[in-house]
Amino acid sequence: MVTLPKGATDCHCHIFGPQDVFPYDPASGFKPADAPKEALFALHDQMGIERCVIVQSGCHGHDNRVVADAITARPGRYLGIALAPADIGATQLKALDNQGFRGLRFNYMSHLAPGADRDALRALAPRLADLGWHLQIHMEDRLIAPMTPWLADLPVPVVIDHFGRIDASRPRDQAEFQALLRLLDYEHLWCKVSGSERASRQDPPYADAVPYAREVVQRFPDRVLWGTDWPHPNFRADPPDDGDLFDLLPRIAPTEALMQSLLVENPERLYGFGQGTHT
Template identity: 80%
Template sequence: MTDQPLTWHPSPRMTAVTLPRGATDCHCHVFGPQAVFPYAASSGFKPADAPKEALFALHDRMGIERCVIVQSGCHGFDNSVVADAIAARPGRYLGIALAPPDIATEALRRLDAQGFRGLRFNYMSHLAPGADGAALRALAPRLADLGWHLQLHMEAGLIEAMTPDLVDLPVPVVIDHIGRIDASQGRDQPEFEALLRLLDHDHLWCKVSGSERASRAEPPYDDAVPFAREVVERHPDRVVWGTDWPHPNYRAAPPDDGDLFDLLPRIAPGPGQLQALMVDNPARLYGFKETA
């Protein structure tokens, strides 16, 4: 067991937002418990446990009915911790896997049967490097055959350079956390302009999650909201949102998830935008089925 402090707020306040039926958290993680799901020996990130039961409790409290759990680097390419959480809430919870770009097709099919719907690659200095452009181009048709997509987590300064590798791929490409822009750099920063140009391609999606990461202010992270809102206004049918629970590698004390949920009406204020962001778009991207 690790002696690391919790990365998540143990008693978040209740959100003031009433979420629509079928509301979906499209980006969160589970860590351990390590006694059952040990961390990868190669991972430099070994957080305190954040098990599925704690995630389910948060969702039930806030009104989240469906979820997409993203495999964390602390578990490496062993996606069993996410598969276990998916199996506990079948049909309502799906997953995004971590795997090398040359993963065997049969292994992809096994993950698909477990409820995974895409692969994530990281391009952040604190994480293992992602696949290069050639590897993504080779992988994408195999993902397309499964109805999967690519999910990319990149430093904002890489958006422009990676754009040529992404614009012609035959699968949806989802950019995490508003491209990890720095809200303090202002609306006209080159990184945000590069993100907007990238999102003009019809197969590019954006997670308007991570306002607390983009912000350089204290809660309620006012400086980040206009960036997320502009993406929603420009591309209301290609945006999704997630909590990023349990907030790995956050810059300070864990954010209160109630604060993050309360941002939703400000991020998606227009008629029908919250329904699209939280329900309709996730259903289309991930293929959620109606459940009783």
């Protein structure tokens, strides 16, 4: 098993339910089995993950209580990313900030509810900046180039989920991956090298995704993050073995310095772990 550095952080995971306590949004077409905080905590304790950022799932809609509850259970070590409408007001954002949320996520995937348009993101960004928050974007690879002008001039950090959902079965000079690299040339853009199993078109251990993730880490070592994506919602097959994904880490971040940046230092800077701030 991979030995993780002290302070290792899972920057992307989810929890679902339990539904009798945190019911699902009736409007959501995604109704997964319960995956409660206790199961997530057990995984982290087993693997040596000390800190975490839980991303609100669409199955709970804009009711972020399920994530707030988990944050409360491990204060200072767990934070959250919320789902909310783009016109959310400053008062509501401050309330989420006090609960331990540090950003808003918008989806641009065909199987999920549509995200905010360009004007809405531009109007929202100053309110996020006032709190030291960031914007998190989950998009299909075909949208990377068209959305680059949207994201390039925003006055807040922008985090791209799952390295742009690129297709690792295609050559690395593919237009979509090159568009991702150009997008990341903007210094406020960050990238999660989570979701290797989603980029891969192979069976475990998803080796075809490793060169893509490694190139992003090596080119942008101070603006990359990693996460388990547990419990792997909407995966194309049976959920992957988390051990397989952990075993990819030394190949994605092949030096001690890169691993330290990816798992410890970058999350500290972006989310404010242990700093009392989150700028």
